[in-house]
Amino acid sequence: MSKQIAYVRTEMLPQQAPPSTSVGAIGWMRANLFSGWLNTAITLVSLLVILTIAVEILPWVLSPTWGGTSLNECRELLAAADHGSGACWGVIRERWIQLLFGFYPPELYWRPILAFVLLALALAPILFADKVPAKLLVFSAAYPFIFPWLLWGGMIWGPLAAAAGFVLGAIAYRVVSGAFSSLLGVIAGVVVALLWWLLLSGFITGLLDSILPIGLEPVESRKFGGFMLSITIGVVAIACSLPLGIVLALGRQSDLMIVKYLCVGFIEFIRGVPLITLLFVASTLLNIFMPPGTNFDIILRVLIMVTLFASAYMAEVIRGGLAALPKGQYEGADSLGLNYWQAQRLIIMPQALKISIPGIVSTFIGVFKDTTLVSIIGLLDPLGLSNAIRADANWNGIVWELYGFIALIFFFFCFGMSRYSMYLERKLQTGHR
Amino acid sequence: MSELAIDREIDRSKMKVSDEVSIEIINMNKWYGTFHVLRDINLTVNSGERIVIAGPSGSGKSTLIRCINRLEEHQSGRILVDGTELTSDLKNIDKIRSDVGMCFQHFNLFPHLTILENCTLAPIWVRKTPRKEAIDTAMHFLEKVKIPDQANKYPGQLSGGQQQRVAIARSLCMRPRIMLFDEPTSALDPEMIKEVLDTMIELAEEGMTMLCVTHEMGFARQVANRVIFMDQGQIVEQNEPEEFFNNPQSERTKLFLSQILGH
Ligand SMILES: Nc1ncnc2c1ncn2[C@@H]1O[C@H](COP(=O)(O)OP(=O)(O)OP(=O)(O)O)[C@@H](O)[C@H]1O
Ligand SMILES: [Mg+2]
Numbered sequence: 001m002s003k004q005i006a007y008v009r010t011e012m013l014p015q016q017a018p019p020s021t022s023v024g025a026i027g028w029m030r031a032n033l034f035s036g037w038l039n040t041a042i043t044l045v046s047l048l049v050i051l052t053i054a055v056e057i058l059p060w061v062l063s064p065t066w067g068g069t070s071l072n073e074c075r076e077l078l079a080a081a082d083h084g085s086g087a088c089w090g091v092i093r094e095r096w097i098q099l100l101f102g103f104y105p106p107e108l109y110w111r112p113i114l115a116f117v118l119l120a121l122a123l124a125p126i127l128f129a130d131k132v133p134a135k136l137l138v139f140s141a142a143y144p145f146i147f148p149w150l151l152w153g154g155m156i157w158g159p160l161a162a163a164a165g166f167v168l169g170a171i172a173y174r175v176v177s178g179a180f181s182s183l184l185g186v187i188a189g190v191v192v193a194l195l196w197w198l199l200l201s202g203f204i205t206g207l208l209d210s211i212l213p214i215g216l217e218p219v220e221s222r223k224f225g226g227f228m229l230s231i232t233i234g235v236v237a238i239a240c241s242l243p244l245g246i247v248l249a250l251g252r253q254s255d256l257m258i259v260k261y262l263c264v265g266f267i268e269f270i271r272g273v274p275l276i277t278l279l280f281v282a283s284t285l286l287n288i289f290m291p292p293g294t295n296f297d298i299i300l301r302v303l304i305m306v307t308l309f310a311s312a313y314m315a316e317v318i319r320g321g322l323a324a325l326p327k328g329q330y331e332g333a334d335s336l337g338l339n340y341w342q343a344q345r346l347i348i349m350p351q352a353l354k355i356s357i358p359g360i361v362s363t364f365i366g367v368f369k370d371t372t373l374v375s376i377i378g379l380l381d382p383l384g385l386s387n388a389i390r391a392d393a394n395w396n397g398i399v400w401e402l403y404g405f406i407a408l409i410f411f412f413f414c415f416g417m418s419r420y421s422m423y424l425e426r427k428l429q430t431g432h433r
Numbered sequence: 434m435s436e437l438a439i440d441r442e443i444d445r446s447k448m449k450v451s452d453e454v455s456i457e458i459i460n461m462n463k464w465y466g467t468f469h470v471l472r473d474i475n476l477t478v479n480s481g482e483r484i485v486i487a488g489p490s491g492s493g494k495s496t497l498i499r500c501i502n503r504l505e506e507h508q509s510g511r512i513l514v515d516g517t518e519l520t521s522d523l524k525n526i527d528k529i530r531s532d533v534g535m536c537f538q539h540f541n542l543f544p545h546l547t548i549l550e551n552c553t554l555a556p557i558w559v560r561k562t563p564r565k566e567a568i569d570t571a572m573h574f575l576e577k578v579k580i581p582d583q584a585n586k587y588p589g590q591l592s593g594g595q596q597q598r599v600a601i602a603r604s605l606c607m608r609p610r611i612m613l614f615d616e617p618t619s620a621l622d623p624e625m626i627k628e629v630l631d632t633m634i635e636l637a638e639e640g641m642t643m644l645c646v647t648h649e650m651g652f653a654r655q656v657a658n659r660v661i662f663m664d665q666g667q668i669v670e671q672n673e674p675e676e677f678f679n680n681p682q683s684e685r686t687k688l689f690l691s692q693i694l695g696h
Pocket of ligand 1 (some may be wrong): 465468470488489491493497620
């Protein structure tokens with residue numbers, strides 16, 4: 001007989017676990033750390049470097065000085081414990097509250113705390129739209145009025161009147177755009193809201209303040225400080241710069257010459273000037289131009305400047321996203337009869353913003369870190385406070401512990417934003433080229 | 434460019450050209466900068482006509498049909514669509530665009546929306562159709578182009594032929610009276626070309642007014658009632674398909690036909 005080539009399997013093999021060298025921790029290390037002699041060498045050298053640094057730093061970090069109330073006491077503690085060099089964490093224990101709240105009245109700490117807890121609640125439906133019920137958006141819309149009221153205090157009628165302006169404007173828009181055209185509706189809405197804010201609201205809030213004085217104890221801006229101030233400036237600038245940036249980016253692409261060149265001029269001017277300069281303008285020059293006696297809150301001035309600054313950068317980031325969209329998307333939208341605003345809102349912006357997420361978040365992170373510049377014009381953000389603390393006789397000469405702590409908190413927020421942007425990019429991935 | 438055989442019986446019972454004028458282009462000229470792309474175009478399209486526009490690359494075919502829904506602006510002459518003149522009046526433009534469907538060479542689906550959302554978007558926002566009804570219409574047309582089971586996928590997850598059929602369905606959801614096609618099959622493999630042509634033939638069988646820029650001469654022969662040949666921005670020759678292919682008049686047309694039919 002010739003050789004048998006026909007073959008029939010009579011028994012099916014059971015599924016077996018893969019060899020331990022290709023899965024689990026060992027497999028992972030093999031694939032990622034020791035896959036060749038070069039990779040192995042790099043891994044070993046890196047481990048060595050990391051170890052050396054850790055050995056140097058860890059004892060310093062873990063020093064037993066939480067109790068010290070001054071730099072000298074801390075040194076004595078270190079000497080007594082025979083600990084060599086060590087961090088003087090006493091300063092953080094003693095001043096962390098101040099680093100968080102500045103000189104905000106301690107009996108009112110609950111207000112900023114509540115404000116930031118509510119901030120998380122207001123952001124939730126925006127940041128995690130698919131996991132949080134959309135009804136919470138109503139609260140998000142109300143939050144911009146609750147936030148300043150909680151922080152600065154005062155009568156409740158002020159923020160209510162400000163909100164009422166928007167409501168009245170919206171009603172005017174509904175009525176007029178239903179009866180006439182939507183352009184007239186927009187105009188009517190804006191006019192009604194402006195009339196309310198400029199003419200009526202002052203009088204009515206004054207009246208209500210005297211009849212029904214419901215409110216919180218006012219807190220002056222100069223008492224604000226610490227991370228509370230940084231986060232306030234950061235959040236407001238971030239929240240306002242995105243819509244402003246979108247408007248500027250669209251304006252820059254507009255066919256209307258005047259609009260276009262106004263936007264280009266604004267963007268290029270703001271980008272050409274350092275933020276510090278704008279902040280100095282806010283803190284000193286603006287007062288000169290204001291009629292004497294007007295009290296234009298310093299934090300408000302800073303907020304406006306930081307927002308304008310951020311929105312110019314945002315506009316350029318978004319313009320990049322717009323430029324990356326193929327022309328076919330505009331044509332697809334046009335060919336279906338969508339008008340300019342519908343096309344922008346439904347087709348162009350969702351895609352352009354998605355493309356620009358990394359750039360947008362980088363700008364956000366930059367803005368948040370730039371809030372430390374306000375220490376230069378005398379606001380007591382964490383850096384401003386650290387200067388004050390270092391000027392204190394007890395802690396004169398302390399550097400690493402203070403800045404390390406501030407850096408850690410900034411890192412916490414910035415890293416959070418960066419991770420969120422990665423989450424968002426993954427979520428919005430729809431598998432197109 | 435091969436001539437793909439169309440191997441099915443075409444039902445001509447509803448393919449009727451009426452007397453009603455659908456598109457009228459009168460002495461139309463267009464320039465890109467100083468370059469005269471379209472020169473003195475005169476064209477009348479009656480309702481129910483199926484017109485194929487052919488011509489060498491760069492002859493202005495795309496530009497011509499893109500002028501009809503004003504993706505490009507003409508500089509002189511007049512274009513009337515269903516009696517409405519295309520001027521810079523935005524209201525007219527949006528009205529005409531919502532009545533004229535268009536399919537592009539590269540589909541131009543919206544990649545961030547699902548197939549169903551692509552199809553319901555314009556009916557909901559432009560026609561103000563209730564969402565429920567828009568979804569029903571969309572599913573109806575997706576069934577017609579034979580991809581109802583892909584409704585919840587994203588365009589990026591579909592093949593080219595499927596994407597082009599979605600694009601056709603998306604236009605149909607607006608219930609257009611005229612369909613414009615700009616080389617709908619030239620980015621596709623032969624098998625997918627057939628799927629898309631089948632869909633287009635079905636549309637023609639239902640009496641849709643169609644203007645197609647295409648190199649599919651089989652489609653032109655069997656489905657079109659008129660073939661227009663363009664060169665250097667001008668209409669050089671137009672005729673019934675039989676005559677056009679078998680008895681071309683101008684030298685330019687003869688050369689073109691001998692090149693694309695390869696004999
Ligand atoms: N936006 C534009 N700016 C300047 N010139 C253009 C523009 N679009 C097209 N053209 C020119 O106009 C001419 C006609 O272009 P068109 O796209 O209409 O040709 P076509 O007949 O569709 O060619 P094809 O078969 O390659 O698609 C070409 O010479 C092209 O280079
Ligand atoms: Mg073309």
